[in-house]
Amino acid sequence: MAATTVTQSLTFPPELFATLSPSPFLLAHLSSSSSTRPNGRTSSTFRKPTVNTNSLSHCNGSAVVRLGNTACVCGIRAEILPSSDVANPSYIPTSLTPESPDTNMADDDADNEDEDIDDGPEMASLNLLVPNIELSTGSSPAHLPGNPPSTLAQSLSQRLLDLLHSTRLIRAKDLRILYQPPLLEDDEEPDAEPTVEVKAYWVLYIDILFISLDGNAFDAAWGSVLAALKNTKLPKAWWDQDLGSILCSDAVAEANELTLRGLPVAATFAVFDTRRGKGMKGKTGSWVLADPDTFEEAQCEESVTVVVDDGGRIRRIEKSGGGVVGKAHLRDLVELSQRRREEWKQVLNI
Amino acid sequence: MTDRRRINGPSSGTIVPTFISSTSSSQRPNRTRQPDELRKIFLKTGVTPSAPGSAYLELSPSSTSSAPTLVPTSSNLKITCTVHGPRPLPRSVPFSPQLVLSTNVKFAPFATRKRRGYVRDSTERDLGQHLESALRGVIIGERWSKSGVDVVITILEGEESCWWGDEGGLVGADGRAGSANGSCGLMSVLAGCITVASAALVNAGIDCVGLVSGGVAAMVNNSLSSAEKRALGSASESSSVCVLDPSPPEHDGILRACVVAYIEARDEITEIWLKGEAGSPEETEQLTEKAVVAALASGVVLKAAVSGPTDEETFSEDVDMS
Secondary structure, eight states: OHHHHHHHHHSOOHHHHHHHOHHHHHHHHHTSSSOBOTTSOBTTOOOOEEEEEOOOTTSSEEEEEEETTEEEEEEEEEEEEEGGGOSOGGGSOOOBOOOOGGGGSSOHHHHHHHHHSOOHHHHHHTTOEEEEEEOTTTSBTTBOSSSOOOHHHHHHHHHHHHHHHHTTOBOHHHHEEEEOOOOOTTOSOTTSOOOBEEEEEEEEEEEEEEEEOOSOHHHHHHHHHHHHHHTOEEOOEEEETTTTEEEEEOBTTTOEEOOBSSOOEEEEEEEEETTTSSSOTTOOOEEEEESOOHHHHHHOOEEEEEEEOGGGOEEEEEEESOSOOOHHHHHHHHHHHHHHHHHHHHHHTO | OOOTTSOOOOTTOOBOOEEEOOGGGOSOOOOOSOTTOOOOEEEEEOOOTTSSEEEEEEEOOSSOOSSOBSSOSSOOOEEEEEEEEEEEOOTTSOOOSSOEEEEEEEEOTTSSSSOOOSSOOHHHHHHHHHHHHHHHTTBOGGGSTTEEEEEEEEEEEOOOSSOGGGGOSSEESOOOOOTTTTTHHHHHHHHHHHHHHHHHHHHHTOOBSSOEEEEEEEEEEOSOOHHHHHHHGGGGGGGEEEEESOOGGGOSOEEEEEEEEEETTTTEEEEEEEEEOOOOHHHHHHHHHHHHHHHHHHHHHHHHHHHTTOOOGGGHHHHHHO
């Protein structure tokens, strides 16, 4: 009886090895000649994203994004913030001139002109974007409901908000609901420019629910936000002077789409360093793993998130937890991120 | 009080858009199904690989509106469920000879016409209680002493209790509970929750005495305008008809509705929820029986969904029956 137990303990399945000593398990995979990760990918392979858009009927825009075993749903709901309710209206532009409706078309001049206008303070101070990530949907055993949002969920939401603002992805122009007072006939200056005032703003509530979590929550969440924003339709809204309120049209043909500034794509890397892990004395080496899953994330402390946009422009680099990735290494990661952007671009149909 | 753990919107709050109905979309959806015909159910297990058991349920839209509109005339139910466990209870919990079941039902913020909050409200807790009693009767708790299991349900898209046109001429996107139908939409949601939770429990390999499935039946006013009803006078009661799996926006008035959780293998009802004006005992019984018929029909889908990948011994006899 005792002998059988001993023989059993000598050969145990890989799952048991992974559970008992995760770091040496990962090291054994990476330091083998083929250097594949336990999930079968090479260190620079990302998981292929799949995107499904506008399947939720109560959302202005929605998307389901799946990255391997990580899956999340993003739903965007638009509500109205009347300008009269804003406590500090100093950021609301006052000197707007009426525009012809086709200026938001892909006209190069108009586009460039629009790039110059800094509407960041307007968006940020009015809190027009409200992203929130919900992990506690039973998406993984570590995230069960009944508790307030975990630190991971809080930091992910905050990172999303920062990225939305710093990339200036959404134009404030698309969110404004304008009103042009009718010109009175006995106007003293008939040649005066008609003025337009901002009566209200659309506020976008961006809610991301994780159906399943297997690492790299940020890339999946950001991808779903991009896909949902791309498919968001805001109803045509106008100020009704008689009712004193904003009214919307339910016709799809009259709805406006958002015109996004570029397509910044996030790529996350985790760094596995033998000096950090347990039970790896005398072994040296470090590996950068693209698009880590939950098992790898638990073994890696350093992580790098690179956000790149069109033409290799770097929109954001977040790096924390260690100093393995240096200047030269970072250049490689930016290169990889650019390739990753092409992949996303294809999936998002842009 | 602001929630400091989440990102909050503008401090003054926001108002929901008020839509002006264009003529094309202002028609109440009509029930095109037979009274005893259910909406098509899509049920799949194993959608959350990181959880021991999971399932996803979706109801196909009952009526397709003729004109595309930003105000959906009806919604189709979409529910995901994950089951975590059985796992040891924490040390602080007193000894329990039976499996400790906890259910958690949450609507996504974007699930309904009116945006939901992030913290569970009384409706969601109520649904959780109903679901717990429905599942408690089916789990063999004695086999898992000192253990707990969490059933977590996220409703990605709920069912509305009334057609948006019932809320007044100029309608906001906020769906206050329609006076006519009460909270009948919740009953369809509960029936879906029961079915999907049952599938997820099987997927997690938790011992059950059978498969429990949910079904809804309702007594609705026949599609007569109020003028016609007045002409009929006292005969209005007889103009009501019993339908299975009602989609509340399609009906002007739902007199009473009933949802049951039914175990076919044992011919048992583990949960029953009746709403509306109670008729005579015979009428109630008739309605309950109709709900059981609906549960049987959704049970067929449930069996097909769980019999594929999972090969649980407990369910072998149920599968043979089909």
